[in-house]
Amino acid sequence: METLKERKTSVKSKTTLKISGAEAIIHCLVAEGVDLLYGYPGGAIMPVYDELYKFQDKLTHILTRHEQGATHAAQGYARVTGKVGVAMATSGPGATNLVTGLADAQIDSTPMVCITGQVTRHLLGSDAFQETDIIGISTPVTKWNYQVTRAEEIPEILAKAFYIARSGRPGPVLIDITKNAQIDEFDFSYTPCTGVRSYNPFPKPDVTQIEAAAALINNAKKPLIVFGQGVILGEAEEQLKTLVEKAGIPAAWTILGLSALDTNHPLNVGMVGMHGNYAPNMLTNECDVLIAIGMRFDDRVTGSLDTYAKQAKIIHFDIDPAEINKNVKVDVAVLGNSKETLGLILPLINKTEHTTWHNQFKDKYKIEFDAVINKDIHPTKEKLTMGEVIEQINIASNNSAVIVTDVGQHQMIACRYAKFNQSKSNITSGGLGTMGFALPAAIGAKMGRMDREVVAIIGDGGYQMTIQELGVIFQHKVPVKIVVLNNDHLGMVRQWQELFFEKRYASTVMVNPDFVKIAEGYHIKSKRISERSELQSTIAEMMASKEAYFLEVKVEKEDNVFPMIPSGASVSEVRLK
């Protein structure tokens, strides 16, 4: 690993001492600022757990009920704090159970370090008990991975792991450590990693591209901003807001960009994509300049690429060179950290307003409000809707809660209607669409921001994929609020079956257990409601609770989420019903 040594700062710690690899791991984590990690012990990682026992004052380990829960909790923690989340597991099944969380963190650019135990070095390749090739398995779903087979490698590799996980476009890193490397003793010293010679996470912004982008923006008559999580990861929320206000540009967001700009900002025109808002989707195909900031033109955002914003000049701000021209061919690409690039372009932007253009968004919003929104959040039908539950949470939380969602109809409804007045507040599985994400992610989010209210909104399907994590909430008294929007169906799949599979409802009806009793089994305060008259007061009671609270809301069973752009259709082919 001579490559690592090349760009280190020379802040070697003054003294060295002989310690075990396992103890070294603890010191490395502490040196990286980790005070909380999630995991599950087992044979090949036991030396590390033994050290965790000794260093409980420095590092809190939370025992999740499944390793997948450990990854999602680490992700939730990372997404609200901006820090690296850490998960730990043993070899074999412990390691393979991390794969979904790794894939989720990879596609949603979440900084995470996973540490797995591995059979001792001389047993590698012998099909030993709980041996699995987790390096091979995790390669496509990690930003970087590495197998440590000697104790001496630990400080250098862990330093590199944290550096890679958090720098540039963040992502998950897996470090697999053989048991002998955990047990063997060596002279420990720790030096943080400040660079890897083959890895350039900070592309230098190109002034000519910035000027070209500014010229396009200044000359635009109908500009549209679409921002993604790159704004949050780059902590460029202020720069985005200034750009939006100075240039008077309507700004829409991808699902992961949500909360980077106050949802009540007058120029915030809503969500793009399959279940996004009518105006930004329709007007994507009318704008003259599309300014994409920290987003990656996912197919759920663009619909058919053949008809996506063909009339517009496209500017793409992104930190990842591989995203430029990947899905959509752009006219100007501005590489770099969003805070830096937006900061550079702001002085070049003329103060403007685009009132007529902005009014087109307002007109289209009115169409959507009458056709969809009003019915969703102020329903007149008997059964409760998901939309009105979200609306009540907005009211009770004053738009200031962290909202963690799972995957499906409730997720789309929550992201459409939840209001946010601060960043890093919308935690959801966007790219991978991982059911079971929300409950453990909410635990991590709450533990990362104990000062904030964290509400998990989950469907009855996804809830049962990681329901065992209620054990963590109980054991560690995590005061998280859990709302299950129960329609007794896998609602989103049911919706597709209704619309595109001639109502053949294959395996989407769920006969559910008594969720309240289950929560009670974990001694979590819980309640079930099905009447509108109980909604407001119950949500208020839940939000006021100082401890964890489980709320099951029985909602209309066969509601559909609209607007909807059918898969593969154009963004301007929005169905309102």
Add this chain to the structure above:
Amino acid sequence: MKMENNWYTISVYSENNVGLLNRISGIFLKRHINIEGLNVSKSEIDGVSKFTIVIHTTEQWVQNIVGQIEKQIEVIKAFYHPDDEIIYQESALFKISSDLLFDERQIQNIIKDNNSQIVTVARDFFVLSKSGKRDEIDKMHSELEPYGIMQFVRSGRIAVSKAEMRISSLLEEFQHN
């Protein structure tokens, strides 16, 4: 941007790392693109490895793939070139029964005409080597085939670009970033 399929040679400069080949081949696997030729060797820079990968695809895909390859932590730089921008060769070995060398006059002509070399002669067999472009190797193969080839193997393509690949200065830039 060329939308039709074409032959492209991808040259990857990287750190020498045990898992990197897996990472790089996974990029092709994910896109269902077949690797037609693969060679890994040292490069002109100490401690830097060079992958030479040949694929048959569109320019859009090869750009996408090169972007993904460059994104890998241990990759220093990746380039892609159509055939007219590189000097390239493959190498082949033919194992032939020794009797043929003595019994068939034509074999000696094939060796001479194809500029092939005799690598070794044993009691039972002899081995011919041939370096060149794919069609030159194919030509020699088709000429020898009627006489019987005991074993045949052809290497992946190796290539150098006509234009400069500025790896050393790039590495220096990284150092000073």
